[in-house]
Structure formats: structure tokens, C-alpha cells
Amino acid sequence: MDNIREQAYRAAKELCECAGLAPGQIMVVGCSTSEVTGRRIGTNSDPDTAKELYAGIAQALSECGVYLAAQCCEHLNRAIVIEQEAVPDAEIVNAVPQKKAGGSFATEAYHAFAHPVVVEEIRAHAGLDIGNTLIGMHLRRVAVPVRLKQNKIGEAPLVAARTRPKFIGGIRAAYDDNLGTDHREI
Numbered sequence: 001m002d003n004i005r006e007q008a009y010r011a012a013k014e015l016c017e018c019a020g021l022a023p024g025q026i027m028v029v030g031c032s033t034s035e036v037t038g039r040r041i042g043t044n045s046d047p048d049t050a051k052e053l054y055a056g057i058a059q060a061l062s063e064c065g066v067y068l069a070a071q072c073c074e075h076l077n078r079a080i081v082i083e084q085e086a087v088p089d090a091e092i093v094n095a096v097p098q099k100k101a102g103g104s105f106a107t108e109a110y111h112a113f114a115h116p117v118v119v120e121e122i123r124a125h126a127g128l129d130i131g132n133t134l135i136g137m138h139l140r141r142v143a144v145p146v147r148l149k150q151n152k153i154g155e156a157p158l159v160a161a162r163t164r165p166k167f168i169g170g171i172r173a174a175y176d177d178n179l180g181t182d183h184r185e186i
Helices: 002-019 047-064 104-112
Strands: 026-031 067-071 080-083 116-119 126-130 143-146 156-163
Touching (some): 002 126, 002 143, 002 156, 047 104, 067 104
Parallel strands (some): 026 126
Antiparallel strands (some): 126 156
């Protein structure tokens, strides 16, 4: 389990650095503990694995000042668990994630957060998809894939993304090259 925690920490820390995340920004994490333990998604939700994953990710994000948005599973329509202070004006919904309705990772986040709320959607600045959980609906436009050195956690494939502002205007437009790599302005 310590290996799972370390892998999760390294992945989250590397994405914070690669994406240039600034304090106060949000990283969405979708996680199948079933996949991490070598099973098929949705078949073996594991609270102990979730605790280790959460501990590693939370430590990395805390060091960077970045908020964690934990994506629930499909049984809660992939709703998001997040600290209330990260989304003070968001419309919250009434749901408490459980092992079989929300998933073990979102459940762990809900119980570990100081003031958790559940929202239906969010527009995160970056994301980790652990075990093919489909986090794209919760990323800002435009999502850009990031290849991490840590490309698996346990047995689960790991996909990462950062976001950047849209390029608009066509061939006559001029662009700020720093804007696409530095998210501090958003």
C-alpha cells in the first residue's frame, strides 16, 4: 500500500509542476480502486486502497496549494466532491458518496475534507484519470494530454491532462505564448 501512496503522490506532484498549477486552482481526480488492485472497473471498490491514494494525492496537492476535486462514479453521475471554500458560489447537490454509489475514492475524500460539498460539475485546470474513469467532462477547454513518468498506479493505467485557453482569431491573430503554459491568470 505504501507503493500506491507514493505512486499517487508522484503523479499528482508531477502534474502540478507540468501544468504550472497555481495555488487556488483545481485538479480533478477520477479513480477506480478496482483497477488499481488489478480488477475490472466497478467490480471491487476498495476503501483501504482509496485511503492510500487519497493520502498521496492530498499531500502533493497541499504542497502546491491546489484543491482536489474527487470525481464520483457513474452511480452519482460523476458528480464532484470538493472543499466548499474552493467553490463558494457553486450550486451544491444533496448526495453523500458511499462505496457502491460514488466509489471508495470520492467517499474517502468526502470524509477527509474539512467542509465537503458535492456539485454536479466543475471546470478543473488539470486532471488525473486513474483506471479509465472518464474525467474529461470536468476539465476546462482546451484539455491537453500530459505524459507523466508515473503512467500507472498499481495496476491501473494513468492518464493526465492540463488545460489551456482557446486560441481564437485565425491567421491574423497574435497569441501570447506564455498564456498557454502558465495558468496563473485563470
